[in-house]
Amino acid sequence: MRKWPAEWVEFQDQTTGARVRQMSTHSSTNHPLYYLTNTFSPDSLSLVFVSDRAGSKNLFAASLVTGEIEQLTDLPDLLPFSGNSIDQFVYFSTGGGRILRVSLETREIDTLADVPGALLGEVTVNSERTLAAALCTQNGQPSIVVVDLQKRSHRLILVNARALYHPQFHPTQPNELVYSADPPDARIWSVRVDGREDRCVYRNRPDEWFVHETFLGGSDNLIVVNFHMSIERIGFYTGERRTMANMSAWHIASHPEGKWIVCDTHLPDIGLQLVSPETGEQHPLCLSNATNRGSQWREDRPVSAVGSAPGYATMVEEETAETTYGPQTSHPHPSFSPDGKHVAFTSDQTGTPQCFVVDVPEEYV
Secondary structure, three states: OOOEEEOEEEEOOOOOEEEEEEOOOOOOEEEEEEOOOOOOOOOOEEEEEEEEOOOOEEEEEEEOOOEEEEEEEOOOOEEOOOOEEEOOEEEEEEEEEEEEEEOOOOOOEEEEEEEEOOOOOOOOOOOOOOEEEEEEEOOOOOEEEEEOOOOEEEEEEEOOOOEEEEEEEOOOOOOOOEEEOOOOOOOEEEEOOOOOOOEEOOOOOOOOOOEEEOOOOOEEEEEHHHHHHHHEEEEOOOEEEEEEEEEEEEEEEOOOOOOOOOOOOOOOOOOOOEEOOOOOEEEEEEEEOOOOOOOOHHHOOOOOOOOOOOHHHHHOOOOOOOOOOOHHHOOOOOOOOOOOOEEEEEOOOOOOOOEEEEEHHHHHO
């Protein structure tokens, strides 16, 4: 596989003084993995990202020590927001309906599932590393594909149940998933991997724009954005709700141990923020200077689901002009490294989307 010399540019954020590294400067499109997944190597010393610098979109790794960039895959149809770096593998899906993983150590690629004619989303893996799951749209019908990583078999659950996407495994319960739905349904749902116990975790009101939920560290609590208003905590089993911070958060991600929440912000954009889950205290991290495009994000209500799973659009979006959802590469999508010392984000401030890493101040690590 090809290698590139370091491209990074280091600077201090103009508002906080935080150390920021622009890890990529190539004229191609470059962005970290989706913020609901992990975009760093397990030792937090490399950033895994997507780039089309070699032609088609593929996976790459940039060393946070040397800046050197190495290509990990060479495929014609990798879905750019499907990757998830877990242990020594990066799991991902392709436009051909396959779920695969590439080894960060050997660069070998292993096919885990082949779902003919399927359109797939980002890959989530359970705590025991025995199952993987992803959004699946096949024959115009949305579902979740669940993959047995030992038997290399798969099954579809929740076929055409509703517009659904962004499945995520519970951090400690290997047979439980949370997933998203769109209006007219409530936002947050849960299901077991065999398709049983499909339930609404919390029924938000129609005038509450719930979006971008994920688990808080390894706990039973979910964090979710009430867009334009607040960050909320929802009990996965209890449905109990508590407002954590009143702010216009957008995309949120948890510190691996749940110590902090990192979020980008929109309307107004006040940059990336660290938020205490306990007190709601906010600490500015850095500006992203991303263009934050997508027509729906300027509205008071989310776009209602029409047809098959609308979330699939975010996985394959190639547009550079504004669309309903993006382009996704104009959104910062911040996420923590496994050691909690870094936050990766995307910014198109230079004219093309690029990968950035900001160091978390020592007092917040």
